[in-house]
Structures are given as C-alpha cells and as structure tokens.
Amino acid sequence: FYTLFMLQVENVKLLDRYTNRKAANGTVYLTATHLIYVDASAEVRKETWILHHHIATVEKLPLTTAGYPLLIHCKNFRVAHFVIGQERDCHEVYTSLLKLSQPVKPEELYAFSYNPKMSKENREIGWKLTDLKVDYQRMGIPNDYWELTDVNKDYEVCNTYPPEIVVPRAANKAVVIGSSRFRSRGRIPVLSYLYKENNAAICRCSQPLAGFSARCLEDEQMLQAIREANPGSPFMYVVDTRPKLNAMANRAAGKGYENEDNYDNIRFKFIGIENIHVMRSSLQKLLEVCEMKSPSMSDFLTGLENSGWLRHIKAVMDAGVFLAKAVKDEKASVLVHCSDGWDRTAQVCSLASLLLDPFYRTFKGFMVLIEKEWIAMGHKFSHRCGHLYGDPKEVSPVFTQFVECVWQLMQQFPCTFEFNERFLLEVHDHVYSCQFGNFLGTCHKEREDLKIFEKTHSLWPFLLQKKQELRNPLYRGFTAYKELQPNTLPFSFQFWCGMYNRFDKGMHPKQCVLDQLLSCVSQKVKLEDDASELENKLPFLDGPLPSEACSLSKVGNAASKTPMLNTPQDYEGDPPPVLSNGASEGELDGVSDVDQKHKENLSLYRDLHDLNDTIDVLDSEAKDGKPQHH
C-alpha cells in the first residue's frame, strides 16, 4: 500500500479554521488518485483523503513563521490549509497537485482506472439500471400523440442529443430535420415530461436562429404539433429562461427568440435566469463569504446578498414552479429553451418534473431524472465541472444550483423525498469525482466515443448499496404527496450550510436529528425481529400484552451513542490568558475528584469524536474506492 505513494512529505500541519484546537501535525502522501493527510499528533490515527479530481485550485501563500502554507480549494467546497516545513517540499506538492488535478486526456480520469471487485455482468447491469425508455413508458409514451423515434440514431439531427428522442407523432422527418436547421446546434424541441393527467407536456430545445426576421416553416409546424398533442389547451407557452436583454443581444448573432406573430397560439415569456458566467462569479463571491474568518452577522448577510446566490436559486425555482403550474393548473404545454438548451433548460425542466411527479422524488426516479434531463440531453458536465484542463470560462455551478433547489424543496417538504441531504451531497461529489462514467464527457456521442459503457462503472448501483444511510426516515411514500407547490417568497430560501460550509463541522448542529432517526429505523427492524422471535418462543401466549408492561418497562435508546463534536469556539476574540498564578488548565492545584473524573470524560469524548472523524474518512475512502489499493 505504502509503496504506491508518489510523494511523501513529513512535518505538515493542517490548520482548522473553526476550533481552538492546536493545528494537527502529520504527513502528506500523494497517490495516483488521492492526497492523503495522516495526522500523527492524534492518539487515534486520523486521515483526510482528498481526491485529486476534487481539487479546484492550489495556491502557495506567503511564508509564515510556521512554514510554507499551501491552500487547497476543492470542488466539493472543502478548504484545506496546509503548512509545510520545507520550501522544496511545498513546491513539490504544489506542482504535483497542479498536474494531478488537471488531467489533459480523458483516459487519465479516475473512472478508467477505478476497479471495484465487480463482475462484468454486474457492471453492465449497473448501466442498465436507468432505462429512459421505461420512463417514457411510465408517462404513457408511445401514445396517439407522441412517439419515441430513432431519427437521431447516427447523430445526424443533433450530435449533442441522444440517439432516441420523443417528438410529436405529427412531426414527420422533414419537419424534424427542417426544425433542426433552425435551432442552435440542431437541438430541436423534444419531450422532457408528459403530465399524463391532462396531456400537457414540457418540451425543451435551444434558441431559434431567428435573428431579426428569419422564420422557418418546419419549426412553426413543430411547435404546432406540440401544441396539438395537447388537445385540451388552445395555446402553449414558449418560455425563454434568459433575461430579455441577453436574448435580444443574441438576435444580432442570428439567434434569438420566437416571434409570437409567426407561431400560432403561443404565449411567449422570458424568465430571467442569468448565464453561466454570472453564476460562476456569484458562487465565487458566496464562497468568499463562507470562508471569511470570524465575520460579523452583518458581514455575512451583506456578503450573502451581494453574492446574489440565493437570488439566482430563487430564479431557477420560480421558473420550475412556473412550468409546473402552467402544466398542472393551466393544462398548457410548455416549450422551454435558453441559448443552447443544456444549462438553464436542464435546471428548469428537471425541477418542474420533480414538482409534478413523485416518482422523481424516489432514489430510482431521481437517478432517472438526472440521466434523462442532464446526462442524455447533453449538459456539458466535463466543461461545467472542469474535469479536464481547459477553458475556465466554461466552468459553472449549474448542476450545483439544481441540487440546491432540490435541497430547498426538502426544507419545505420534509416527508416527500425518499432520499436525504447526504444523498444529494454524494451525487454532487461524484459529478466532480470522475470516479464513475456517468458524468464524463459532454454528451451521449462523446461518452460512446470514450467507451464509457464498456470501460467504466455507473454511479447509481453504488449509491443504491448505501441506501440505508442515504434514505429519508420521514419519507411517507410514493402516494402520500403528488404535486408540490413550494412557497417562493424570499424568506423560504435558506443558506445551505451543509453544502458550502460542509467541512466546517464546528458550524453544524452538534447532534444530528437525521442520525437519530436513521438509527431508530434500523433499530426498529431489529426490535421487530426480536419481538417476533420472542413471540415464537412463547407459543401459548397470544393476544395483546398487558398494558402495564408497556408503561412500566424502561426504554433504552441506542441512539445515545452518537458522539458530539463539541468544543467551545473563540468567543472572546483573544483567548483568556493563563491564570495569574501561572497555572495552566492541566495543572490546577486542588483538583477535586469530580473534576478529574470530568476531565477523563472530556478526553474520552474527544477521542470518540476523533474516532468518529476517522470513521467518516474511512467511509469516504470506501466510496473513493480504497479497496483497489489493498
């Protein structure tokens, strides 16, 4: 195991911003896939694993008295602040990480070397877990109005669409081809979601090449076909998710938006979601706020406001809500696009599906939703997540925003999702980890060229294995709630500390309700087994138990074993000085027995929490595929 290290540097400190604890001292190891920090000062071995693919930036900071600082920002919002004793070491780690975190060729990505012990058959079954055809069948497609067509099987209509797409039956091949010539990158209107109850559909595409006056008969026929596939409504919405100004600017480049006069019975509407560049810089500002060293409440709230992040989240949510309402309440179909129809359009369509259909709020459904609206429809994960060395202007947290919208919904509707917050964080982690093939490349064609389906593993079976810890104990089942109508007044949106300050454990609640409830759920299974086993041993005693037995028995709860991470913060600014007689805390004279005992308790509980950290780390190792190193 240890011989696999490419680099080993000792005498490294890892600073912790939020506790008063002394900085850990330890060793950094670099492997082909991970940076591993082993804390030597802790009594219990404590490891921190950082996947190279998760590293967003590496910075050398000015020399301090403690040594040479190296600041690492990760795409999952971990911030690791190392201080390295030797300048040469620091530089070596720095240059190695720069190389390792930005592979040039796709074959260098982790997914191509990740090799869990899994049979070829199981690996292939894993890829078939999310069959989009089945999802269309669930919506009732094919039917009288919609069909699944292989018109794009050789990527002739659109090279960023999957081979099979759903279009109105009334749109023949000529209409499809004609429309594709009038849409940016050939991304024609296709079905995203059909609301079976009333035949209203959500469709998606890219912007029309309308310029100032161009029109296209086939495109107009295409929209008419979509509208007529929903006979219950005399009109359909066409929603441009861009701010009007952006859309107008595109006209000068021969692109733009639909002219209401040219299309029959459409209602055109702008929903101002900002572009990828605005979102990137907004996240950057948000992260600067999250990283501030002891900010005041005012600093934080002002920073949060100035970042604009929650404003953008609300805009995405509002758009999703608009779509869902149009479909459900107005019974009207909606065609959605932005510029290329792979960022904002993906966010908004998937959010609307989630609001309309409880299936997408299950594990399986959420996986299908991501496969369908994001992966298949060509959201450029590779560029947006910066998987490979490339143009930093292509990077943008589009998917992160979608994940956050789902989290915001979870806050308002705690019983409606089968999965919990950790599931969202896992998915988010793996979008960046490149450990699984799902999110590699930019579109279906590219994934085929990369031989993703032959050479890599799918994320979903891996997550389903961990279902027990990723489930929502409050979930009330598939049928308990149908459509969701979230409140979108600004106060309904919260800052997601669990995401953006996820690794600052000191900021999180010290006791976790989710853990408590999960342990209840697993305890329940055991108790039910115990009860039935005992009942079998008491064959002649059936009927209800004496009621006093219930009220008298003492109830134990295993959940109490969850250790708390709990030390005081710096509440004063500068810590209180050593007491006047020079005694430090450890050597107080006249320490009572009680005091001693408590100290033992405290240290025990410190160990427990370190142990817990280690367990956390081990968990994430398992996730990151440690088995291959053994």
Place this chain on the structure above:
Amino acid sequence: MEFAELIKTPRADNVILHRPFYLAVEGTLCLTGHHLIFSSRRQDNAEELWLLHSNIDSIEKRFVGSLGTIVIKCKDLRIIQLDIPGMEECLNIASSIEALSTLDSVILMYPFFYRPMFEILEDGWRSFLPDQEFELLSALTDEWRLSCINKEFSVCPSYPPVVIVPKSIDDEALRKVATFRHGSRFPVLSYYHNKNGMVMMRSSQPLTGTNGRRCKEDEKLINATLRPGKRGYIIDTRSLHIAQQARAKGGGFEQEAHYPQWRRIHKCIERFNILQESLIKLVEACNDQSHNMDRWLSKLEASNWLTHIKEILTAACLAAQCIDREGASVLVHGTEGTDSTLQVTSLAQIILDPRCRTIRGFESLVVREWLQAGHPFQQRCAQSAYSNSKQKWEAPVFLLFLDCVWQILRQFPCSFEFNEEFLIMLFEHAYASQFGTFLGNNENERSKLKLPQKTMSLWSWVNTSEELSKFQNPLFEANSLVIWPSVAPQSLQLWEGVFLRWNRPSKFLDEAHKEMISIINYNKELQAKVNALRRQLAEMTTNDKMQENL
C-alpha cells in the same frame, strides 16, 4: 369600572374574517371584557377564534362605503382582518377594542378574572421557591447563605425578599454594598457550577462616578467567591466606551486598581429601544410580500436581530467558558442588571447545567433569573412589533433570550427535554396571558398586587400532564455535558417558528414533526414489548426449573 361601558356594540353579525392561508370565513363577532370572539356558524366547519384584548398590539380601521374593515395586529405577531358591515358598528367595535387592549390598570387584566377549567394539582406559585433552590445548593457547598435582608423589599426594590450571598458577608456589609450598586442591586449568586465549584454572580453597575468612588465591602463581597490565588472575570455587557460614559451619570465599572484579582471583559449587548426597533424592522421584513431576494436579505441584515442574537450568545458562551474551561468565577452586569445581564446569566446556565435543559429546570430558571431577578416584564412586554408608542422601556429582551435558547436547541436537538412549542408558548404568555405569572415588574409589585392569591400561575397549567405532553421533545436524552453552541453566522438562523409562523403554511412541517414523533414512539412501544416478552420468557424458564426441581 365596568367593561360594559366600553362596549357599545357587543355583537356584530355577518362579519368576515380574513387570515393568511385560510379562506375568508363569515361569522359573528362578540366582544367581552377581555376577549374578542369570532364564531363561524358554517355547518361543516364551525370554528371559534378567541383573542385576548391584551394580545392586541395595534388596530387600524378603514371604510369603503358602509363596509368597515379593521386590521388587528397581535403581540404574537399574527395579523387578522375583520370586515364589519355598518359604519357605526365598526367604529364602536374598533374603539372598544382600542380601549380594552390598552387598559392601564393591572388589576383589570384578565388574570384577575380568569377561572381555570382544569384541575389544579400543583400551585405554580409555590413550585419554585428560593428556599428549595438553596437547599439544593447547601447539599453541594456551605460557602453560601440565604439572606433575608430584603424581606420587606427595603434594601433593593427589584430583588426578591431572599437572596443567596457569600456566607462570610453579613447583612450589614450587604447594606453598604447596596448603596454602591445601581438600583441597590448588590452582587448575588446566580449559578454554582458543581463540577468545579466556580460561581456566576450578577449585579448592577458599581456607582464609581467620575471620581472613582470605591466600596471596600463590595470588593470584599466579590473577592469572597475567589479561591486563594485565583482570578475571576467581570463580564460587563456594555462596551468600554458606554461603561466609561456611565461614570458621568454616577455609574461606572470596577477599576483594576481596586479589583486586582478580576479581569474585566466588555461585551456589547444592545438595550431598550434599539432592540424594539430591531424587532419592528424584522417583523416588517417578514411580512413583506415582495419577491425581491436582495430586498429581503438587506432588510434582514438591517434589522440587526441576528446580530443581537450573536452578541448575546457570544457573551453567554464566554461566561460559561470562563467558569467551565478557565475554572474561574464570574460576575456579570450591565447598567441596571435587569436585562442583558439576565440574558447572559440564564443562557450561560443552559450551556453549563443539564438541569436547565429539562422542562422543570427551565421553568425554574425563568422564575429565578427573570421573574425573581426583577426583569421588568410589564414594561418590556407592554407592546410588541406593531407598537407605535415607542416607549423607551419597551424591549424584546425576553424574546431575544428565548430565541437564543431556540438557537442552542437547534444545534443540540437531543439535549433538551422541551421542544420549540414550549419556547413559543412562553413568548406568548410573556406578552398576553390568562395567568398572573408575567404581570408586574418585580416580586415587590407582584406581592403588592397579591398575584399568588388572586391569579393563577402559568406553571400550574403548564405542568399538568396534558399540557406537558405538548411540550416534550421526543428526541430528548439526558446529556450531562456542557454544550458549546456555535456562534458563527452560518450557524444562526431566523426563528421561523415565531417570525414566519403566520406567514407561511405549516402543513408540511407539522406533518414532518408528527412523522418524527410516531417513528420514535413506535420504537419505544416496540422496545417495551420486547422487554415485556423477555421478562415473561424469563419467568417461564424459572417456573419450569422450579417444577423440574420439584
């Protein structure tokens, strides 16, 4: 005075009630001396709304033709609207409500008329007596004594008749110290930390004035709490600047020269109208229906409410840290010692003392550190967020305390025996109640009003098993450790249960809460069943063995 004189129109029909998230309901409105009662007679869903006049913070009226509308804004932050046909009826009703909700005599308040409908098992007025507290303390240490120096409220009008002071300080010395402290609030024991024998005391500011007056007895008193060779901390809840300014008005702070064994730390906690303004701004922001996110965030920031929460919690954590981690005794005071001082001392106890995190213990804490300690509830809670009066003495000091407790509860959801509902209930009763507990400004006033004889105590009602069940936290497991909350801005949240309570539908959150309770209760029942079965099995085996032996 007869209430009837104030009620010209006791009843109006065909009144329409509007509330957010409910359909408008038509019904009959009745006014009584203490209540506004609205009852709908819809057959399918008859409902009644009872509103205490004392809960009404402000009332607005407007007319469209002969249809009058009154908007009632309550101290619990709810807003309702009533459409009343008939100009005269509407005017009469509005003026009656205005008069009845602003009665200036305490003895006309509802608690003096309220007759309980529940069986009284325990007189809440006698549930938390200082002698009992002292008995608990005496079991741990003999360094303190109960002094009856204030028996007739003659030394300090805002202190209770008995207080706990160092054993080595006699009443004569106390009398001298009282003259050296603002409002005669000499240092008394607030909390004894059993783990290391350190204590927290509270007082008001010393009256050093500009010429640096000193009082040997005061120095002796607080030094009596120090272990030999050890230092203590004075936490002054004002900024150094404000404390220095206070000298011009005869107040001041402990000079290093005269208190060499004490280190003074200034923590600025705001007071009075600044807090009231903050509440008004916050509630205004929460009621804003605008969809503009920037506007919401900037209003939330400008209200400064969360800043106050952070400041108060930080000071409390610091006090707790000095006691538990530094092993030092602490004296806390601001100016009067009746507001920010009590916030800090009571929150520090919640952090340090697991007992304060139980229902009974928290009630006792509210009685000791707020009611007996002389927080002027009647002045502070006279009006709430919709007040127009802008009186200097109105301030949501107690609400801020409850909010801080909620923040800690949110961070340690399994360490409290009570739930959020319990805190909200206390907020409501502090501002308007059928019980006498929060009437008056101190024990002196309460005794003059004969509240224990003439009114019912809140605790008599809360501690009935039926009520208690509503306030129990299903996740509670006794946690004997000190709990250190995070005061990072990311860790503090707007208390939605109070501030957004009437502004959003709660259906889905309520369902989640019910689901959680049912999961936990089901497990408890299962566990009980398994235990019972085990016992039966064990009994059977012993019986079998006995039979074998026979």
